[in-house]
Amino acid sequence: MxxxxxxxxxxxxxxxxxxxxxxxxxxxxxxxxxxxxxxxxxxxxxxxxxxxxxxxxxxxxxxxxxxxxxxxxxxxxxxxxxxxxxxxxxxxxxxxxxxxxxxxxxxxxxxxxxxxxxxxxxxxxxxxxTFVVPPGALTPASRGHFGVFTPYYRKWSEVPVREPLGAPDTVPVPAVRSERLPSGADLADGDPSPALPRGGEEEGRRRAAAWLDGPVTRYADRHDDLAGDATSRLSPYLHFGCLSAVELVRRATAVGGPGAEAFVRQLAWRDFNRQLLADRPETAHEDYRPRNDRWRTDEALVAAWRRGRTGYPLVDAAMRQMAEQGWMHNRGRLITASFLTKTLYVDWRVGARHFLDLLVDGDVANNQLNWQWVAGTGASTRPDQVMDPLVQARRFDGRGDYVRRWVPELAGIEGGAVHRPWLLPPEVRRRLDYPDPVIGLAEGRERFHRARAGRTEPHTLFEL
CATH class of the missing domain: 3.40.50.620 (HUPs)
Incomplete structure (x- = not known):
């Protein structure tokens, strides 16, 4: 047999x-x-x-x-x-x-x-x-992988997506020894985040069905709405392979419309990052496109960022969401990563490691290469772009609902004023257990651009 x-x-x-x-x-x-x-x-x-x-x-x-x-x-x-x-x-x-x-x-x-x-x-x-289009299936004429997403996505979109396979009816298993199924405590020391989602294919398929039965149609308009929480939250199930990206693409394409198209585009990003890492495995820890950065080392600033105590409420809200849920809204990931790497000018590897310590969907290809994309050392076409958390707050959390949910110290502040607590009257500020900003945004931006231009000595760049 x-x-x-x-x-x-x-x-x-x-x-x-x-x-x-x-x-x-x-x-x-x-x-x-x-x-x-x-x-x-x-x-x-x-x-x-x-x-x-x-x-x-x-x-x-x-x-x-x-x-x-x-x-x-x-x-x-x-x-x-x-x-x-x-x-x-x-x-x-x-x-x-x-x-x-x-x-x-x-x-x-x-x-x-x-x-x-x-x-x-x-x-x-x-x-x-684990892919829709495997690494190596799409290559430009001059190199082993695409280094820019848009031309990759054009080619990716032209590839016929195979039919999903059904589950087998029977899986006959011979007599063989097995250890017991592990618990989370058997696998890692420490307590998980309090609001961690439940894992497994059954839960993933339930969530996918609910997502595709309506919410995906609004994804294009609402995916950046931090308080609305209108993303699929399927990334942990994709990371562990509880869901098939091929099946999701086929089912979303059948739904159709701008929302489904925007969702499928996000699935293409996963394949894009994987073809980068497959061809350049060292980019899990080395710059994909070196910028001669002389990153600042400041444990106090990094600790404030990790704890959600930077004094910038939107940054802090996103960091606290990750600590509570083991997940962070994608817009929050962009904002917090930009703040660390460009406003504080701290090495992207420091942030990527912290994300890997907490994110349920922590994935070497997506985590490391998305961090590099934000830091400007990756495949971004705008490597020196800095995301201003106040501008981001006005655009994606205008009423402050997201911040009030995750930064309870500021829950009593009404409207958009919650994003600028340092402008509140002194008597109000004294009642808040919330820090002043760890750095001025204009100062951080100027220092970052000067550093990228190579005009400042490393030891004087960040004397705060």
Missing amino acids: SVAICLFTADLRVHDNPVVRAAVGAADQVVPLFVIDDGVRDAGFVVPNRAAFLADCLADLDGALRGRGGRLVVRRGDVVEEVARVAEETGAGEVHLARDVSAFAQRREARLGHMLDRSRRRLCVHDSV
């Missing part, structure tokens, strides 16, 4: 999963395997929020497999070594895996392929699991 291993990584679903369907079709029995890799934890990538969400995803996946006559097999250790053990125990002749783009994933795939070659087993890598 033939056996294949279906190795789950960032594709924790049974619907539209080419890895699952290929493994089921290739053998009489399948080992649906997930390996808890302590190396990932030791590298600091498994943090409480993502650990709790991952535990939900694994429990949900196990339930979906059991409903099809199977179960999830869990092992712990080095992925390649554990796959080798399971293959030996079950006599598996093939291992099916979804391709990923990080340097870690590329090394893992290479090691796994080498190990299987030595034991005369076959590694089957599937491109169309």
Whole structure:
């Protein structure tokens, strides 16, 4: 009786999963395997929020497999070594895996392929699991990847999107040892954010159905409305592969209209960042386009930014939302990242690490390369643009509702005045447990532009 291993990584679903369907079709029995890799934890990538969400995803996946006559097999250790053990125990002749783009994933795939070659087993890598259009499928004539989104998106939009695959009816699993399903506490030390969403394919599909049944049609007009909270919030489910980006594109396209088009464009950004990282894995920690920055080191300023105590209410509201929910509105991500990298002139890697520590959808490709885009070291066509939080507040939180929700110290201030608490009468300011601005916006902007122009010595650039 033939056996294949279906190795789950960032594709924790049974619907539209080419890895699952290929493994089921290739053998009489399948080992649906997930390996808890302590190396990932030791590298600091498994943090409480993502650990709790991952535990939900694994429990949900196990339930979906059991409903099809199977179960999830869990092992712990080095992925390649554990796959080798399971293959030996079950006599598996093939291992099916979804391709990923990080340097870690590329090394893992290479090691796994080498190990299987030595034991005369076959590694089957599937491109169309975590992408709509895989990296390398679209390339300009002069280089290995597109460095600007708009021409990439034009080509991306022309690619036919495959039909989504249904979930298999049955997944017969051979007798093989499994560890128990982990809890979030088993995977990472520390408490998750209080308002963390529940993980898993079932929850992701429920949210996707609700999103596509109306709200997506208003996305183009409302996606930047901070208080309106009118985005899909599907990014954690995409990050863990609980949802298929292909299926979302197909279903949104069927809805049609400007809102659905704008939503699909955001899904294209995910593929854009992945094709950048696939071709340049070092950009997870190195500048994609170096600007000769001499970043400032100031732990007090960074601490104020992390805690949501910069004195700029919109920045602080977004940072506090992330701490509470493990998620931040996309407009908030742009504003907080610009404030750190351009107003405070702090290295984008500092901010990217903090986001990875908290975001449930913390993703190497999207997180690191979006941070670089804002910092001006990435694929942005306007690398020196600075987002003024007061202008952003007027445009996207004009009545101050978003700030009042997340910065309760300012809840009693009416209207747009909540964005400028330093202009309130002294007797009112004394009653607020809220700091003065850590820096003047004009001062920060001027210093940033002078630094990018190379006109200021590094040790005198930020004497505040």
